Amino acid sequence: MDSVTRVEPAQTPCPVCGGTDAQHFFRLDDVPTVCNRHWTSPEEAVAVRRAAIDLALCADCSHVYNASFDETLAEYTEGYGNPLHGSTIFRDYAEQTARHLLEGFGLRGKTILELGCGDGYFLRRLCELGDNRGIGFDRSLPQATNDGVVSLRAEDFVPGALDEGVDFVVCRHVVEHASDPTRFVDVARRALAQQPGSGFYFEVPNGSSLFETRSGWDILYEHVSYFSAASLSRLCVGAGLDVRQVRPSFAGQYLSIEGYRDGTRPPLAIEPVRVAAQSDSCRDFATDFEALMNSWRDKLRDWKKAGEVTVLWGAGTKGVMFLNHLGAGSEIDRVVDISPGKHGLYVPGTGHRICSPKDLTRARPQRVIVMNEQYEREIREQLADLGVDTTVCVV
Ligand SMILES: [Zn+2]
Structure with missing residues (x-):
């Protein structure tokens, strides 16, 4: 992608205690800097600004923070938002x-x-x-x-x-x-x-x-x-x-x-x-999460190869970052969201189209990926109401 803006990590003290003894333990490159804004065209959605996330654990207060955060890159303008009360x-x-x-x-x-x-x-x-x-x-x-x-x-x-x-x-x-x-x-x-x-x-x-x-x-x-x-x-x-x-x-x-x-x-x-305790879970996080991402990449590829249609439910933070962290493309056919304000828009970073649950009656997906187990029951009920017979996979 040509339009990416890269930001070099800068060491910053812990924003909670001011301590400077922080250990970097996880890095993600080229992450969209704004995840809760959806776009009117796939081209715009893919061309979003990107930067690195460089997580550090403060040895003094156990706080984890993005040590290369640049607030000028995260804009909360009109159109930003993640209302969840549709659920x-x-x-x-x-x-x-x-x-x-x-x-x-x-x-x-x-x-x-x-x-x-x-x-x-x-x-x-x-x-x-x-x-x-x-x-x-x-x-x-x-x-x-x-x-x-x-x-x-x-x-x-x-x-x-x-x-x-x-x-x-x-x-x-x-x-x-x-x-x-x-x-x-x-x-x-x-x-x-x-x-x-x-x-x-x-x-x-x-x-x-x-x-x-x-x-x-x-x-x-x-x-x-x-x-x-x-x-x-x-x-x-x-x-x-x-x-x-x-x-x-x-x-x-x-x-x-x-x-x-x-x-x-x-x-x-x-x-x-x-x-x-925080240090233990952070230490193994990078390796474990990398393995988890690879297993999902394999699954999505296999389902696509088998000609199956896979849909992701939820264009909120988890869904948007799932697609971006995996670098998902056409393995995910579309993204479904209950919020009408998101319908017809595109996911930042990957450009997947967001549609309403009703769309699934035509798309007939073999699989629906659910990002948050808290909403699994509610989503199963909606799928049943729509008469969509599919396999639900909870991430
Ligand atoms: Zn601290």
């Missing part, structure tokens, strides 16, 4: 999380700020369920909106953007994108009112689980950080937040952390930094 499983999870926060933090009649709110779905649920008022910031929004309950602004949150401190800050799947997560969390903390009970909830992908389960499809350029419970706690405690709980969520795929602006009680005992 009932994801909606149920969002609902549970909202109720947990409303109860745990007594959020009723409060002002809630969400940083990186996407289309505002989750914020709106927090407001509807608890009679709260919501303010969301997201620069990928096409325009600002305000319905009197939820106000969405099409910009990044900056200190001073609001006249007064809010009661609660929510931030889901954004901190891992920040080139300076320490500054990001500090800005979030300062948005909170200086009053007892001002609280926060952050959710990020679970980096420890990614490396333990060899789920390399979750490695993408937009993510600077791959948090462990320890490094996420360290980040928040370091910013002065009173961390009350850090736990895996969504079947272990995410990490959730919550607490208060100011500590009024003794700090929570946080799991000791398990640098050794």
Whole structure:
């Protein structure tokens, strides 16, 4: 591909603790720098900007980060986004999380700020369920909106953007994108009112689980950080937040952390930094993931040779990175997604066409590859409803 932009890796200190004793353990070259934006033609999709991901493990705090990340290459302009709430499983999870926060933090009649709110779905649920008022910031929004309950602004949150401190800050799947997560969390903390009970909830992908389960499809350029419970706690405690709980969520795929602006009680005992355990799973990751990719390349080639039609379900992060990491071409006939906004568009990097589940009634694939076991049941039900008789393979 001619239009690729290459970026040489630059050694950078750990963005969580500032430590300089980091070991590189995994590298991917020519990865699309924006994975959650889909394109209107296959040519544009294939010609996306690319750069290397160079993962390093911090020996001091067990944090994993892309040491060659260049924030000027990851653009979150309009058209960027990965809304997941078309799935009932994801909606149920969002609902549970909202109720947990409303109860745990007594959020009723409060002002809630969400940083990186996407289309505002989750914020709106927090407001509807608890009679709260919501303010969301997201620069990928096409325009600002305000319905009197939820106000969405099409910009990044900056200190001073609001006249007064809010009661609660929510931030889901954004901190891992920040080139300076320490500054990001500090800005979030300062948005909170200086009053007892001002609280926060952050959710990020679970980096420890990614490396333990060899789920390399979750490695993408937009993510600077791959948090462990320890490094996420360290980040928040370091910013002065009173961390009350850090736990895996969504079947272990995410990490959730919550607490208060100011500590009024003794700090929570946080799991000791398990640098050794993280180091073990990272050490073997490169070899194991390479073997896993090769086995998938072999399978796809064999199915194609046998004249079988294989379809991938899910044009989200995992699906897009599966295709890119494997360098998949016509072995995958097309990509299916339930989100109507993606239909007729093309996957960044590989140029696969994205279509609706209904298309499968014509395509009649022998195989449907499912990227996330969390959605397997839901996908099987949809295939059955469509009358598509096929073999489902979960990656
Ligand atoms: Zn560190």
